[in-house]
Amino acid sequence: MLGLTLGTLAAVAWRAGFALSLGPADLSAIWFTTWQAALSAALSVALAVPVARALARRRFPGRGALVTLLGAPFILPVIVAVIGLIGVFGRGGILNDALALVGLGPVSVYGWHGVVLAHVFFNLPLAVRLILQGWLSIPAERFRLAASLGAPVGRLLEWPMLRAVAPGAFAVIFLICLTSFAVALTLGGGPRATTVELAIYQAVRFEFDLGRAAVLAMVQFGLCLAAALMVRAAGAPDALGAGLDRVVERFEPGGRMRDAVAVALAALFLMAPLAMIVARGAPGLLDLPEGLWGAALRSIAVALGATALTLAMALALALRGGALARLAMLLPLAASSLVMGTGLFVLLYPVVAPRDAALVVTGLVNATMALPFAARVLVPALAQAETAHGRLATSLGLVGWARLRWLILPRLRRPLGFAAGLTGALSMGDLGVIALFAGDGEATLPLLMVRLMAAYRMEQAAGVALVLLALSLALFWIFDRGGRVDAAS
Secondary structure (H helix, E strand, O other), X not given: OHHHHHHHHHXXXXXXXXXXXXXXXXXXXXXXXXXXXXXXXXXXXXXXXXXXXHHHHOOOOOHHHHHHHOOHHHHOOHHHHXXXXXXXXXXXXXXXXXXXXXXXOOOOOOOHHHHHHHXXXXXXXXXXXXXXXXXXXXXXXXXXXXXXXXXXXXXXHHHHHHHHHHHHHHHHHHHXXXXXXXXXXXXXXXXXXXXXHHHXXXXXXXXXXXXXXXHHHHHHHHHHHHHHHHHHHHOOXXXXXXXXXXXXXXXXXXXXXXXXXXXXXXXXXXXXXXXXXXXXXXXXXXXXXXXXHHHHHHXXXXXXXXXXXXXXXXXXXXXXXXXXXXHHHHHHHHOOHHHHHHHHHHHHOOOOOHHHHHHHHHHHHHHHHHHHHHHHHHHHHHHHHHXXXXXXXXXXXXXXXXXXXHHHHHHOHHHHHHHHHHHHXXXXXXXXXXXXXXXXXXXXXXXXXXXXXXOOOHXXXXXXXXXXXXXXXXXXXHHHHHHXXXXXX
């Protein structure tokens, strides 16, 4: 992990001569990357507050399904979601069709507003889940006491919780938006909407200016490191008090219509693009492009390899423990796939043709980027297993492989399955390093989609998107379900 993050950064620094030389276009990309990430994070958190409040206050049919749906965009391939967003907000989308019916002109989804729209689509559900957990952490007894005293719930209970939870949610989403490559590639729409990662890609693929790419990679690492430190500084909110673990009951009168509107608009915003993916992709299944199944096999192979490597690294680091292991698990948050890809490109270019190493490098980088998520799932489960049964296992002489086999792995099946499913789905939909390295014969499904979209073969791209969506969800379900079957509690 140290080699793939700090080592690749050292490689690009060496290639750049350890000197920063940025032109006007580079400064513009840095500025756009920063402010669009801040705006996207602020909008995601602001829009999530009324939705999370409504979900915390109300019980209605389908509430559980809606909360589950809020997790879908996180494992949805980015390029697939872009197809759905274009189907809703694009020039030929349903929004422009509705505007034409009332005599209004079309709106464009390309440019900075399209990038922000896509980021809000991906991160609004995450913000809702984070803020909803904050609301549910307030003991029910406090709401009862506030109702009996006629005290203002918003000022005394909800606002302090939001001050504790919202900064962390903003920091996490800001970091995610800094490293969003596929959204800027497909919706950026010109020099004024170019991110640093997109500028790196252009410097390598179109200009073959490795020195400029290296300088931009160092800048991107610095931005991500600052954001990662901001996430760490935000940390987890302080405990909001203890209760008797009762279901949260709310006693404020009124507000039902406002809550219903907030939930309905959020559900429509999330479900409309998903529905458009199916509606536009189904006809494209009748005219799938040549090379689809080869690209599908390459995507599956990369995803499986990345999943195996991520689980091995996460489990090894979790078992190792200590400050160095924690550092290794957190470093990918400060890196980005394009920075690591650029470093590996610089190291491999004199030795081997980049396209020959495209799939191996892509799997390696995908495994690295998924490590923090897998570690976040495995470390608490491992600690719980050791707390509950560690002393007994030690007294029985279970050490080494025997301890791993009989104590740890049976109790980590559920988190291992979830971590594997998450890694596999994220790797299936990744469009980053493969765009730097792949030639015509090494394309994965996301790269094939981008090439079809660039050639204006939108119906075929929609068909590929539906295939990619089905494979990603199937991979997640197989791993997650496999981890839950006969798993020890």
